[in-house]
Amino acid sequence: MIDWQAFALTIKLATITTAILLVIAVPLSALLVLGKSRWLALLEAFTVLPLVLPPTVLGFFLLVLLGLRTPVGRAIAAVLGHPLAFSFAGLVVGSVIYSLPFAVQPVVAGFSSVEPALIDAARVLGAGPARLVLSLLVPLARRSILAAAVLGFLHTVGEFGVVLMLGGDIPGATRTLSIVLYNQVESFDYAAASHTAALLLGLSVVALAAIYIGGRWRGGRNA
Amino acid sequence: MLEFRIKAQRGRFRLEVDSRFRSGWTVVFGPSGAGKSTILRILAGLEIPDEGRIVFDGETLTDTATNRNVRPGRRRTGLVAQNPALFPHLNAASNVAYGLATLDSRARVNRVHEMLELADAKGLANRLPRDLSGGEAQRVALARSLAPLPRLLLLDEPFSALDGAASDSLLSRLQQWTTDHGVQAVLVTHDATDAFAAGAEVALLREGSMYAQGPAAEVLGHERQRMIDRLDGSGMRN
Numbered sequence: 451m452i453d454w455q456a457f458a459l460t461i462k463l464a465t466i467t468t469a470i471l472l473v474i475a476v477p478l479s480a481l482l483v484l485g486k487s488r489w490l491a492l493l494e495a496f497t498v499l500p501l502v503l504p505p506t507v508l509g510f511f512l513l514v515l516l517g518l519r520t521p522v523g524r525a526i527a528a529v530l531g532h533p534l535a536f537s538f539a540g541l542v543v544g545s546v547i548y549s550l551p552f553a554v555q556p557v558v559a560g561f562s563s564v565e566p567a568l569i570d571a572a573r574v575l576g577a578g579p580a581r582l583v584l585s586l587l588v589p590l591a592r593r594s595i596l597a598a599a600v601l602g603f604l605h606t607v608g609e610f611g612v613v614l615m616l617g618g619d620i621p622g623a624t625r626t627l628s629i630v631l632y633n634q635v636e637s638f639d640y641a642a643a644s645h646t647a648a649l650l651l652g653l654s655v656v657a658l659a660a661i662y663i664g665g666r667w668r669g670g671r672n673a
Numbered sequence: 674m675l676e677f678r679i680k681a682q683r684g685r686f687r688l689e690v691d692s693r694f695r696s697g698w699t700v701v702f703g704p705s706g707a708g709k710s711t712i713l714r715i716l717a718g719l720e721i722p723d724e725g726r727i728v729f730d731g732e733t734l735t736d737t738a739t740n741r742n743v744r745p746g747r748r749r750t751g752l753v754a755q756n757p758a759l760f761p762h763l764n765a766a767s768n769v770a771y772g773l774a775t776l777d778s779r780a781r782v783n784r785v786h787e788m789l790e791l792a793d794a795k796g797l798a799n800r801l802p803r804d805l806s807g808g809e810a811q812r813v814a815l816a817r818s819l820a821p822l823p824r825l826l827l828l829d830e831p832f833s834a835l836d837g838a839a840s841d842s843l844l845s846r847l848q849q850w851t852t853d854h855g856v857q858a859v860l861v862t863h864d865a866t867d868a869f870a871a872g873a874e875v876a877l878l879r880e881g882s883m884y885a886q887g888p889a890a891e892v893l894g895h896e897r898q899r900m901i902d903r904l905d906g907s908g909m910r911n
Contacts, residue, residue, distance in 0.1 A: 567758035570719050571814075575772035575821065576746030585771075589762045 451645045453630045460626040463538070464606040467545040471553040471602040472595065474546070479557035480583045484569070501551040509615025512544050516616070536618050541626075544616040545606045553602040560594025561587050593661075600657045607653055675699075675825065675857060679715055679725040688712065688722075688881040694859060697852060698873035701861045702893065708881040709861040710754075713827045716859070717752045718745040729825055729857075751823035753831040757814035759802035765789070765813045766798040772821040788816035791850060793843065807834030812843070819850070826851060826858040830867075837866075865893055 482494050500508055516534040517523045527533040534540035564587055572586050588595065610628040617624030619633070627650055634643035675694040681687075688708040701709050714720045716727060718734065721742050727735040734743045759768050769785045776784065789795045794812040802810060811834050818826065832840040844867075851858050862868060868875050868889050875892040877885040885892045 565758065567754065567756050568760060570714075570745075571752075571754075571758040571817075572760070572771070573719065573745040574717055574750065574752045575817070576774065577771075578744075578746070581774070586760060 451642050452649060453625075453627070453646070455622055456625050456627050456630045457649065459538075459622065459624075460607055460628075463541055463545060463626060464603045466542055467549060467606045468553075468599050468603045470542070470546050471549055472599055474550065475553040475557045475598055475602075476583065476588065476595070479554055479561050480579070480587060482554075482558055483561040483587075484579070484582070497554050498551045500548045505548060505609070505611025506615055508548055509544060509612040512540075512547065512612070512616050516540055516543065535616060536620065536624060538617075538623050541613060541617045541624055544612045545609060548609060548612045549602045549605045552605045553598040556594045556598040556601065557591065560591025560597075563594075564590050597661055600661050604654050604657050608650060675716075675727075675729050675859070677712075677716065677725065677727040679712065679722045679727070681711060681715065681720070681722040681725070683711060686711075686881060690878070690881075690883045692876060692883050692886065694857070694874070694876070696874040697856075698848060698858050698860065700868040700873050700875045700889070701859060701878055702863070702865065702868045702875050703878035703884075704863055707863075707878040709863070709878055710829050712878070713752065713754075713829050713859065713861055716825070717750050717827055718743060718748050719752075749821070749824045751818035751821070751826045753811075753815050753818045753826075753828050755830040755833050757802075757807075757810040759805070759810055759813055759817070761802050764799050764801050765794065765805070765816075768802070768813055769817045769820050771817060784820050785816075788820045789813070791819065791846060792816040793839075793846075808832075808836075808839065811835060815843070815847070822854065822856075824856060826856050828858060828860040830862055830864075831860075832867075840867075868893055 478493075478497065482490055482497075513535050514520065515522055516526065518527060518533050523533060523535070530539065534543060568586060568590075569582065572582050577585065607626075608628060609626070610632065613624065613626055613629060614632075617626075619625050619629050627646055631643055631646045631650070634640075634646060676692070678691040680689050686706070686708065688711055690708075690712065701712065703709050711720065715722050715725075715735070721735065722737060724737050725735065726733065726738070729748075732743075733741055734748055735741060759765070760771065763771070766785050766789070769788050770781050773781045773784055785798070786795070789798055792812040792815045794809065794816055797805060797809055797813060800809075802813075805813065811831055815831055832843060835843065847858075850856075860867065860873070873889065874887065875889045876883055877892050
């Protein structure tokens with residue numbers, strides 16, 4: 451009843467996307483919190499844009515951008531040997547862009563909650579930007595980073611619009627659980643759909659519980 | 674020698690000072706809101722003045738005319754603020770070691786030990802900041818700022834959580850240490866007793882301007898008389 455191939459692909463997509471999201475979100479959030487340039491407001495707006503953009507619209511733009519009709523898409527195809535659209539790598543790119551605000555927002559909130567006096571003390575003691583982030587902001591905002599990872603992961607697991615527009619429905623390559631669920635409903639196979647939906651629900655509950663149990667276990671609600 | 678000319682507007686508050694601190698210890702005395710902490714933050718490089726120049730021992734640290742502002746960590750300046758701002762996830766020893774990234778581990782351990790001892794905080798090495806009292810945290814913060822051996826030490830009411838005797842003892846040890854290591858210190862306070870205890874040159878700051886500068890007895894004569902009058906008054910009541 452459960453499409454385990456789609457399940458494995460979904461978990462693989464969400465795991466890779468989450469790892470990339472964290473690598474991008476931590477320095478980007480640090481820049482947004484510690485930076486002084488007025489242009490950062492524009493950068494923050496772009497980061498948050500996928501939050502308000504309909505997923506199908508974002509998927510369409512990415513499909514066009516990464517397809518063979520644009521110089522960017524052709525350049526990527528020349529390097530990879532195939533276009534990014536309708537491939538697993540394309541899904542990763544789409545997922546990272548679509549889930550970026552869900553990872554950046556909690557990390558920005560966590561970094562912003564670090565007392566400025568601590569940042570000043572570290573700077574006077576010789577910490578440059580990288581050390582400031584790694585030795586101070588990251589450990590103090592670890593719960594926010596965990597929340598960002600879980601939200602990014604879950605958001606990718608449940609993603610539908612971008613996946614369908616950008617990846618289509620290729621078994622083993624771009625068919626995720628959300629696409630499977632859609633197909634099952636389309637074919638009126640409600641029994642299978644309820645299993646798939648229950649699996650997606652279970653993943654969300656377990657991941658969210660991990661955040662809250664982790665927070666209580668550490669005994670604090672800070673950062 | 675520390676020379677600075679600073680103009681800074683912070684909301685409705687205007688700071689405008691032009692001074693030379695020649696002696697090893699200078700106390701900047703003034704009421705709350707006079708601009709003392711702002712001066713220290715600018716000297717530490719944490720804030721850039723609207724206009725001004727800071728030169729320490731011939732090296733220009735800040736010059737707004739040439740857009741020069743040496744990064745806080747590159748000034749070899751130590752800053753101890755009233756808020757100890759200890760890193761909450763590190764124990765006292767690791768806090769003190771934070772500014773010693775360039776030392777090898779043996780030298781780092783020795784320096785941490787030496788500084789905690791100087792600040793009379795040796796027994797606190799393994800304690801987390803949340804387990805320290807206000808006075809203990811200030812001792813650790815002092816040890817942390819001294820550990821990288823700064824050339825210029827900026828102290829913003831660093832002993833406010835210590836009682837009088839402990840504060841005087843620590844101040845006396847610190848003065849000896851700065852003399853031995855050729856470190857120039859600037860102590861900011863609104864407590865005249867600190868100014869007299871330091872026995873240093875005093876700069877009197879009022880409403881963002883340097884009002885007077887000279888020996889404590891001369892600059893703070895009025896404050897001294899006020900304290901004597903208060904003591905006499907309390908003696909009469911007892």
